[in-house]
Amino acid sequence: MDPKLVEVTQLFSRFKAAFARNDFDTCVDLLSQLKVRLTKFPSLPPSFQQTPNAVEELKIARDIYEHAVVLSVKIEDQDAFERDFCQLKPYYMDTCGIIPPSPQEYPILGLNLLRLLVQNRIAEFHTELELLPVTALENPCIKHAVELEQSFMEGAYNRVLSARQAVPHETYVYFMDLLAKTVRDELAGCSEKGYDYMSIAEARQVLMFSSDKELHQYIAEEHPEWEIKDGSVFFQKAKETQPCKEIPSLQVINQTLSYARELERIV
C-alpha cells in the first residue's frame, strides 16, 4: 500500500476519534493537515489521473470532505461549509463509475439546499436542484428542503417553522434554527407592507418573540423607522406612487428632439 495513503488513513482515524469525542478543536487542526496531504494525491479532482490507488484515494478523500462538511455544521461555520461543500461536489458529480455513490450524498446535498435557503439564495437553490435526478427528489432529505422552499415562497411560514420537528437528519437542526431567523425577517418585511399598524402584543406574537423587550430591541436594531406609540407599532409605509402633478418637461423635450432627429434621418 502506498505510504502516503497509509499516512492519510491513520490521520483520518485520529480525526474520526476526535470527531466522535466532539473534540472539535482537534478536528479542525487534523482536518487542515489532512487537506494538505490530499493535495499530493494525483487521482483527485481536477486532474483525475488514472493511478492504481485511484479508487482508494477518491473514496477516502470523499469521506474526509463529507466529515469536513458535517464538522463545519457542528462548529456552526457557514463559510467553511460552503468551501468544504464546493470541494466535495466534484466527487458526487464527476466520479460516477469510478467509485460507488456515497450513502451520505443525499443528506449532504439536502443540507446544502437548506443552507442556500437560509441565506436566501433562492436562484442558486434552484440551480442546484436542477442538477439532481428525478429519483433524488423522492429522497426524504431532498424532499424536506424542496417542501420548505415551497412553503417559504408561498408565505406559509407556519409550515416552515413546524418542519423543524420533522428534520430528516440531526445536522439539519442548526440550519432550521437559522431559518427561523430568516423567517422572522421575512415576516417583518411582510408586516411592514401588509399592515398599517399592529398592537405590541400582536406584533410580538407574529414575530415570535417571548417578551416585549426582545421585540423593542429587534425593532431598534433592524427597523428603526417603525414607530411605537399608544401600545401599537406603526409601520412606515414606503412612499406610494404619487399621481404626477408636474409634467417632466425637460425629459419630454429631450425625447421629442430625439424623435425629430431620427425622423429627419428617415425622410
Next chain:
Amino acid sequence: MPEDVEMNDSQPQPAAAPPPAASTLQHLKEIASVIEAGSLTKEVRRISRAVRLTVALRRRLAARDVAAFLAFALPHSSEAFARLSSLLPKEDGSEMDVDSAAPAAQVSIKHGLPEIEIYCYLLVLIFLIDNKKYDEAKACASASITRLKNLNRRTVDVLASRVYTYYSYVHELTSSLAEIRGTLLALHRMATLHRDELGQETLLNLLLRNYLHYNLYDQAEKLRSKAPRFEAHSNQQFCRYLFYLGKIRTIQLEYTDAKESLLQAARKAPTTARGFRVQCNKWAIIVRLLLGEIPERTVFMQKGMKAALAPYFELTNAVRVGDLELFRAVAEKFASTFSADRTRNLIVRLRHNVIRTGLRNISISYSRISLADIAKKLRLDSENPVADAESIVAKAIRDGAIDATIDHANGWMVSKETGDVYSTNEPQIAFNSRIAFCLNMHNEAVKALRFPPNSHKEKESAEKRRERLQQEEELAKHMAEEDDDDF
C-alpha cells in the same frame, strides 16, 4: 430536443432545389467554384451561399457523388483525400460517373485551397451523419477540427462554424457531449483570439447547449456572462443564444428577462424551425405563468403546435382559475411530458402562482373579506388555515401581487382602490419605449441593406460621371426649392 440543433439548416427547401436535370456531382462542382470565387475575392458571403446550397443538396447525396467530388476537389496525394476517402462507405465503383464527362459546364478549380479542403470535410461529415455512421462521423469531425486549428483565414470561418455544429451534433447523437467540452472551450478561445465572431457565436452556443444538456446552469451562466459579446452575425445562432439565455434566467428566477429572451427567440426563429419554436413557446408559457401573466389563447393555437402545447394549455387553465386541486391533477396527468421537457421543477414552482392568482381574483372581487374565507376559497388544507392565509396574504402584498392591507385585530383583508394609471407618467414611458423600438428597427433595417460593391461605378466614364453629378446637383437644388415653397 434534437430538433433545435438542426433548426432550419436541415430543412430541405424544395423551391431552392435546382432543376433535376443537373446531377448532384455537377452541383457540388458548382458549389466548389462558388467557394473558390469567395476565397479568391475574400467574400465571406459567397461561402455562406455555398453552405446554403449544400444543405439543399443534402437529401440527394450518394456515396459515389461524394467520392467522385473528393477525387475532383482534392489533390490525390493529399492527406485529407486519403483520410476522407477511407471514411466513406465502399460501393462498387463500376458505375463511374457519366455526368462528370458531360461537357455542358465543365468547371475546374484550383487545388490546394484550404476552403475547399474544409468544405470536403464538412460534406463528408454531413453525409456520414445523414447515413447514421456516427463513429466515422466522429473521426471525420475530429480530423477536421485538428486541421482547423492550424488555419487562420476569415473565409474559412463560415465553414468552420458549420463543422463545429456538426461536431457537437454527432457527439450529442451518441450521447458523449461531456467529452468534447474541453475541445469546444479551446476552440472558443482560439476563435476569440482570431476575432472570428461567427465562430465565437457558434461555439458559445454549442458550449451552452453542452452545459444545459447536463443541467449545469451555474457553469453555463458563468461562461455566458464572461464571454465577449458583440452584435449577432447569424440569426439562427442569435435565436439559439436567446433560448439558452432564457432557460438560464428562468432557472435563476429572473423571470422578466427570461420572458423577453424566450419570446424574442420564438419570434426570430424561422418558420421552418418548428421544433425549436415549440420549445421556446413551452418555456415562454411557463415563465409567463410564473410571472403571474396568463398567455393568450392564440399562443396555444399556433399552426402545428396545438398538440405539443396541449399539456401546457391545461396547465395554464388551472393557473388561470386559481384552483389548487385542478392544478395538481394536471401536473400529475402530464408528469411524463413535463419530465421529458425538463420543466417539472418549474411546474412545482408554479404552485404558489396558483395561490397568487386565486388570491388576486379574491382581492379584485371583494373589497373586504375575512381571512378564514380566503383560506376556504384557496382550499388551504393545513392545521391552522387562518394563520397560513394571513402570512400568504402579507407576502402577496409585499411582493406587489395584490394591493391591500390586513386588519389583524378583525382578521380581514381590505382591498385598495386601484389608482388611475393615466394620472401617472406610465403611459408616457410606455409610448416612448415603443417609439424607440420602431426607430431602432428602422435603423437596423437600413444598416442591413446591402449593395453589390462598385457595381454602378465601374461602367461610367469620367464624362458620364460629371454628367451624373451635375444632374444630382440640379435635383438637389430643385428639391431644396420645393422644400422652401412648402414652408
